[in-house]
Amino acid sequence: MGRVAPRLLIVEDDDHIRTALRWALEDEGYQVAEAVDGEDACRQVAASVPDLMVVDLMLGAMDGFAVVREVRRDHDLPIIVVSARADTHDIVAALEAGADDYVTKPFQVKEITARLRALRRRAGSSGGGSETGGDAGSALPEVVLDSHPAAPLVLRAERGTVHRGEEQIHLTLTEFRLLCELAASPGRVLSRAELLRRVWEHGFFGDERIVDVHVRRLRTKVELDAGDPRLVVTVRGLGYRLDPQ
Amino acid sequence: MTWRLRPRGLRARIVVGFAAGTLLVSAVLVATTFLLARNYLLDQRESSATRQAFTDANLLRSRLSTAGVEIGDVLADLFPAGGSAVVVRNGEAWYSSSLDVGARDVPGALQELVAGGAAGTVRIESATGPRLVVGVAVPAAGIEFFEVAPLTELQLSLRTLAAVLGAGALAATAAGAAFGTWASRRAVHPLEQVAGAATSIAGGELTTRLPSTDDPDLVAIVGSFNSMVDALAARIDRDARFVGDVSHELRSPLTTLTTSVEVMGARREELSPRGREALTLIEAELRRFRRTLDDLLELARLDADATAEPLPPVSLGQVVREVLAHTGRPADLLTTDGDAPTTVRADKSTLERAVVNLLDNADRHAGGARRVMVQQRDGAVVLHVDDAGPGVAPADRERVFERFARGARTARGSLPGAGLGLAIVAETAARHGGAAWCSASPDGGARFSLALPGVRP
Numbered sequence: 001m002g003r004v005a006p007r008l009l010i011v012e013d014d015d016h017i018r019t020a021l022r023w024a025l026e027d028e029g030y031q032v033a034e035a036v037d038g039e040d041a042c043r044q045v046a047a048s049v050p051d052l053m054v055v056d057l058m059l060g061a062m063d064g065f066a067v068v069r070e071v072r073r074d075h076d077l078p079i080i081v082v083s084a085r086a087d088t089h090d091i092v093a094a095l096e097a098g099a100d101d102y103v104t105k106p107f108q109v110k111e112i113t114a115r116l117r118a119l120r121r122r123a124g125s126s127g128g129g130s131e132t133g134g135d136a137g138s139a140l141p142e143v144v145l146d147s148h149p150a151a152p153l154v155l156r157a158e159r160g161t162v163h164r165g166e167e168q169i170h171l172t173l174t175e176f177r178l179l180c181e182l183a184a185s186p187g188r189v190l191s192r193a194e195l196l197r198r199v200w201e202h203g204f205f206g207d208e209r210i211v212d213v214h215v216r217r218l219r220t221k222v223e224l225d226a227g228d229p230r231l232v233v234t235v236r237g238l239g240y241r242l243d244p245q
Numbered sequence: 246m247t248w249r250l251r252p253r254g255l256r257a258r259i260v261v262g263f264a265a266g267t268l269l270v271s272a273v274l275v276a277t278t279f280l281l282a283r284n285y286l287l288d289q290r291e292s293s294a295t296r297q298a299f300t301d302a303n304l305l306r307s308r309l310s311t312a313g314v315e316i317g318d319v320l321a322d323l324f325p326a327g328g329s330a331v332v333v334r335n336g337e338a339w340y341s342s343s344l345d346v347g348a349r350d351v352p353g354a355l356q357e358l359v360a361g362g363a364a365g366t367v368r369i370e371s372a373t374g375p376r377l378v379v380g381v382a383v384p385a386a387g388i389e390f391f392e393v394a395p396l397t398e399l400q401l402s403l404r405t406l407a408a409v410l411g412a413g414a415l416a417a418t419a420a421g422a423a424f425g426t427w428a429s430r431r432a433v434h435p436l437e438q439v440a441g442a443a444t445s446i447a448g449g450e451l452t453t454r455l456p457s458t459d460d461p462d463l464v465a466i467v468g469s470f471n472s473m474v475d476a477l478a479a480r481i482d483r484d485a486r487f488v489g490d491v492s493h494e495l496r497s498p499l500t501t502l503t504t505s506v507e508v509m510g511a512r513r514e515e516l517s518p519r520g521r522e523a524l525t526l527i528e529a530e531l532r533r534f535r536r537t538l539d540d541l542l543e544l545a546r547l548d549a550d551a552t553a554e555p556l557p558p559v560s561l562g563q564v565v566r567e568v569l570a571h572t573g574r575p576a577d578l579l580t581t582d583g584d585a586p587t588t589v590r591a592d593k594s595t596l597e598r599a600v601v602n603l604l605d606n607a608d609r610h611a612g613g614a615r616r617v618m619v620q621q622r623d624g625a626v627v628l629h630v631d632d633a634g635p636g637v638a639p640a641d642r643e644r645v646f647e648r649f650a651r652g653a654r655t656a657r658g659s660l661p662g663a664g665l666g667l668a669i670v671a672e673t674a675a676r677h678g679g680a681a682w683c684s685a686s687p688d689g690g691a692r693f694s695l696a697l698p699g700v701r702p
Contacts, residue, residue, distance in 0.1 A: 014497055020504035027511045084493065106499040106535055109507045193567070207594065237558060 005031040009050040011041040024109040038062025056082045065097045072098030076172040078119035095213035100174040118201035146245040175218045182242035191239035259429035267421025271414035298379035298392040309386045316340045329394040351391045355380045359389045451478040489545030540665035547672040561626050562587040562619045568600045578617045585621045589697040599673040602666035607632040627696040631686035642683040646671040
């Protein structure tokens with residue numbers, strides 16, 4: 001990699017896992033910092049915001065959910081959570097707290113790096129749009145998603161901004177990418193699996209709850225009434241569709 | 246006659262016991278009553294006959310005191326035929342008031358008694374029925390007086406009495422048996438409840454409990470039964486959780502191991518040839534370890550997932566198509582009944598896993614699936630995975646779905662699975678109200694099937 005190594009913060013209280021993960025991620029070209037608990041993580045983020053975070057949900061006093069919520073308050077960097085188990089509601093809760101993706105233990109480093117790469121690529125495309133020229137974003141310099149007379153919703157994919165009227169809507173990178181994918185084919189249904197593949201680059205049997213939670217979060221930001229979504233609509237049994245208003 | 250010493254059941258025993266008890270009691274009562282009544286009546290009859298005999302003897306004596314009167318004439322005159330007959334002995338001569346009765350009807354013992362100057366009574370049986378013979382010596386007239394009174398009427402009365410009493414005893418026995426039936430039903434009812442509850446518990450309904458009761462005799466049994474089921478359910482729950490807990494505990498060390506080995510793998514070139522070989526082995530074993538742990542965690546998840554919220558509708562046909570595509574298998578492996586809906590209610594990822602496990606199973610033991618079918622059958626959606634392998638012996642067809650059951654390995658180099666794949670399929674079926682089974686495929690291999698309740702899409 002010719003570029004500056006992305007800075008990544010691992011929040012994990014198990015010393016062995018943290019150390020091994022650090023080695024593995026350093027091998028992958030990340031510049032890795034470690035935090036042993038939630039408070040430590042928040043201190044480090046406050047001091048210097050990393051490019052990416054990997055957060056274990058099972059921490060001490062301040063758990064992973066709290067860390068994600070706290071970081072998400074001011075930052076839109078990609079966050080991957082490491083969950084103890086795939087079966088509980090932990091994952092949905094973590095996604096709702098603001099996590100972009102998750103892996104479950106025992107994971108392989110390549111799962112994490114694949115997800116980090118997907119999230120990094122997205123960050124690059126939405127930030128400058130320099131290297132992903134063929135992406136949906138660049139073909140749509142400015143799209144009016146909702147022509148509400150008083151407060152039109154305008155997506156500027158190249159600039160990475162969404163405005164409702166004069167006000168800029170603050171989306172996380174994943175939410176932004178999700179909105180771009182939906183806006184790229186207005187009126188067409190995209191299945192959850194398709195969205196998972198395009199936005200999260202999940203291959204085999206991804207967890208479709210990720211899409212649902214992110215759509216839910218996106219709606220609270222772009223819909224006029226999130227309880228009665230009109231822009232991003234659910235097509236029962238099939239997926240989601242963006243209907244420009 | 247041989248007695249069956251083992252009666253048929255508790256209920257029969259109670260009925261028989263009640264009937265026998267009533268029969269015994271009523272028999273004793275009847276017998277006692279009959280004997281007392283009989284003795285009393287006989288005594289009455291005897292004393293009245295004796296009184297009558299004395300009166301008659303006196304009458305005869307006073308008549309005979311008139312000179313020149315023949316005994317025979319007086320007898321016929323005094324005692325007309327019909328009632329008691331009178332026999333009189335005068336020295337060696339016998340006289341009788343009736344043609345049917347004579348000296349032969351007076352027992353010798355009584356004759357001797359009366360000859361000695363005493364009086365007595367004797368009951369005898371004759372051709373016409375029982376009789377009472379009263380003997381009185383009449384020294385004033387120099388005769389011995391015997392009166393023979395028939396007891397036929399008394400015997401009839403006694404017979405009637407015996408019949409009535411016997412009928413009463415039988416009726417009492419029948420009533421006893423009826424009461425026994427009722428009582429046994431009442432007594433057995435709680436047992437039937439216990440049996441019903443036990444059956445449903447054995448069937449897997451671990452939430453079954455006996456209803457609480459106010460009956461002081463049943464409180465103990467209901468209480469101990471319910472606490473036994475509680476203990477059993479807790480035990481089963483604990484056992485199931487134990488596997489899950491152990492698996493969860495293994496995740497962190499396994500994560501460290503996997504990650505460290507990946508770090509080593511990136512430095513493979515720095516290792517000696519032997520070190521590289523060892524690393525390759527470790528990597529293979531770690532993969533297997535991971536797969537087993539994944540399976541165990543999946544099973545623990547299925548075990549714990551009993552109270553899931555309503556599941557979303559999923560097309561089984563679509564899931565199979567996706568699995569085939571994602572795992573690089575040819576799409577034409579799948580045949581469906583045209584456009585028949587194959588919608589089921591299921592957790593999609595669980596269903597995918599079950600389908601993958603069935604396909605992997607065919608890979609591992611039979612060189613791959615030959616045909617995959619999704620059909621609608623009687624409201625159920627059925628998935629068949631046919632292979633052309635050696636098949637599964639009928640005796641093993643249930644066992645292969647058990648945890649840690651292992652089939653024969655066909656591919657020599659392949660590592661055996663932990664034997665959890667089909668257990669996950671079976672558990673998935675059970676969790677979704679369906680079934681999984683194994684049979685012979687028409688091609689001679691094995692057919693593994695998974696059926697789930699269908700729903701309207």
